[in-house]
Amino acid sequence: MTENYDVLIVGSGAAGLYCALHLDPGLKVLQICKKELKLSNSSLAQGGIAAVxxxxxxxxxxxxxxTMIAGGFKNNPDSLGLLVKQGPEDVRRLMEYGVDFDRREDGSLHLTLEGGHSRPRILHHKDATGREIVNRLTEAVRKLPGVEVAEHAMLTKMEKTPGGFCADVLQNGRHRRVTANFCVLATGGIGRIYEYTTNSAIATGDGITLASELGAAMKNISYIQFHPTAFAADEGRERFLISEAVRGEGAILLNCNHERYMQRYDERGDLAPRDVVSQSTIRESVRTGSNRFYLDISHKPAAFIKQRFPMIYQGLLAEGYDLTKDKIPVFPCQHYLMGGIDVDLDARTSVDGLYAAGECSHTGVHGQNRLASNSLLEAVVFSRRAAEDINRRAKQGLRPAEACALPVRTEGEELPAGLRTQLRCIMQHAYFVIPNMDAIGEGLRRAREIRDLIENGSFQCTPDYIEAKSLATIACLILEEVVNR
Ligand SMILES: Cc1cc2nc3c(=O)[nH]c(=O)nc-3n(C[C@H](O)[C@H](O)[C@H](O)COP(=O)(O)OP(=O)(O)OC[C@H]3O[C@@H](n4cnc5c(N)ncnc54)[C@H](O)[C@@H]3O)c2cc1C
Structure with a gap:
């Protein structure tokens, strides 16, 4: 049986939720997410959202x-102009949905500073801004009668058909055949392609892979941001992020000899943009021959640290470190994707009816390096614009999109173990902070082999299969772009 919708939104992070809230109430919408509703990179955002x-x-x-300076002037001035001009209005709308940004005693908004910003302009909810935004937007979406929200529902395959798209959604082991006139991909980042990342388990690049299978144009997919201050845990893939805002509030970076080193590489010192700090840290590690680095804010009053960074304080305490007293071990790790599915100012991809918003998209606002706290802003501004464009087009009248055969393998072999591990190892060696030109050629050859094995085998279509296929596709796309650049 085919189920017909007007709009399919893939993803329930900031981009997906905010898009749903701006679609006309008369539209029939299916919003899906592949795991629990609140498992996303959006929920992990700590620092805040930047707006004037x-x-x-x-x-x-x-x-x-x-933003231009941080992005190395590779930013698209049109999309960036739109982001900074329209962003403040979207931040006001977030507050209307109940998002509770921190305030000073006089009731005015508490604005904080982060690396690369020349003024304090980051609105935040303590150090758990993303969770607050996702919680409030989820409550609002749940009240929309036209939006059906489906958890544990993964988009596995999609084809363009007359009038829209025909998609396979694997929900709790059952395949649903869905058609929609419009599809908004809001599937987030690609962090799980790396051995160490701050990203949540959903960040496997599925939307980018599905869009590239439909022939959508990609741009700057090798513009990857490595965050300089992830907690350097002894084990575990998902690295706990220590927000830029901690340096914004006065924390300093130290090398293995407990000496400050950032001034050696950049006059902005500890508050230089992320790419500069990450690259400087790698250069300093070569200079000292050590990967040991520390973040220190112990000179600030303990009460202030606990009140300002409760989530980071508690997270580190669970790891055996006290942010008010200890030097915290840190090291760069994968954090964010600036490039992705290329979109225009209304979040339209090169495929008619297909939109992309949030981290999976390339609007061009970030250039080659994202300025801290600009991505939540990008997610809301451009997902709203996608919704508004769909509303305009839907007013011209909609007929159900046609279904198609869309074969999916419900039985078959299991994927060989270890393919994802191999892909992560390739990426960590070939392209971590600074591309390793000696390892990229061989890495790309092996990534292509793995992709071909996954695509041409007789494997059952499971969530594991879809994610492995995405990771292999993304690895090839990134390494091909680095080689061609
Ligand atoms: C630790 C951390 C801290 C951060 N801090 C900040 C910050 O302070 N300020 C800031 O601006 N940015 C921050 N960022 C970046 C920012 O959080 C993200 O870029 C942004 O939230 C991405 O939102 P999104 O809606 O595009 O994707 P996500 O929020 O990642 O949502 C992706 C959604 O897509 C769904 N999905 C994926 N694949 C499929 C599929 N095949 N089928 C169905 N559903 C699928 C997932 O289930 C999920 O619901 C941070 C990121 C991290 C990881």
């Missing part, structure tokens, strides 16, 4: 300029 809300002390021009 204090026009007495800040300006749109300054936000624009800071």
């Amino acid at each position: 809300v204090d026009t007495a002390h800040d300006s749109i021009q300054s936000h624009f300029q800071d």
Whole structure:
């Protein structure tokens, strides 16, 4: 049986939820996410969301300029202009949905500073801003009668058909055949392609893979951000992020000899943008011959640290470190994807009816390096614009999109063990912070072999199969772009 919808939204992070809230109430919408609703990179966002809300002390021009500098002037000025101008209104809308940003005693918004921003302009909810946004937006979406939300529902395959798309959604082991006139991909990042990442388990690049299978244009997929201050745990893949805001509030970086080193590489010191700090850390590790680095904010009052960074404080305490007293071991790790599915100012991809928003998309706002706290803003501004564009087009009248055969293998072999581990190892060696040109050629050859094995084998279509196929596709796309650049 085929189920017909007007819009299919794939993803329930900030981009997917905010898009759903801006679609016309008359539209029939299916919103899916492959695991629990709140498991996403959005839920992990700590630092906050950047926007110029204090026009007495800040300006749109300054936000624009800071973003251009961080992005190495590779940013798209049109999409960036739109982001910084429209962002403040979307932040106000978030507050209307109940998002509770921290305030000063006089009731004004508490704006904080992060690396690369020349003014304090980051709105935040303590150090758990993403969770607050996802919680409030989820409550609002749950009240929408036209939106059916399906958890543990994974998009495995999609084809373009007359009038829209025909998709296979694997929900709790059952395959659903779905058609929709429009599809919004809001599937997040690709962090799980690396051995160490701050990203949640859902970040396997599925939306990017599905879009590339449909022939959608990609751009700058090798623009990957490595966060300089992930907690350097002894084990575990998902690295606990220590927000930039900790350095914004005065924390300093130290090398293995407990000496400050950032000034040696950049005059902005500890508050230089992320790519500069990550690259400087790698250069310093070569200079000292050690991977041991520390973040230290113990000179600030303990009460302030606990009140300002409760989640980070508790997270580190669980690992045996006290942020108010100890030097915290840190090291760079994969954090964010600046490139992805190329979209225009209305989040339209090169495939008619297919939209992409949030981390899976390439709007061009970030250039080659994202300025801290600009991605939640990008997710809301461009997912709203996708919804508005769909509303405009839907007003011209919709007929159900046609279904198609869409063969999926419900039985078959299991994927050989260890393929994902191999892909992660390839990426960690070939392209971590600074591309390793000696390892890229061989890495790409092996990644292609793995992709071909996965695509041409008789494997059953399971969530594991889909994610492994995505990781292999993404590894090839990234390494091919680095080689061609
Ligand atoms: C630790 C951490 C801290 C961060 N801090 C900040 C910050 O302070 N400020 C800031 O601006 N940004 C921050 N970021 C980045 C920001 O959180 C993300 O870029 C942004 O939230 C991405 O939102 P999204 O909606 O695009 O994707 P996500 O929030 O990652 O959502 C992706 C959704 O897609 C679904 N999905 C994926 N594949 C499929 C599939 N095949 N089928 C169905 N569903 C699928 C997932 O289930 C999930 O619901 C941080 C990121 C991390 C990891």
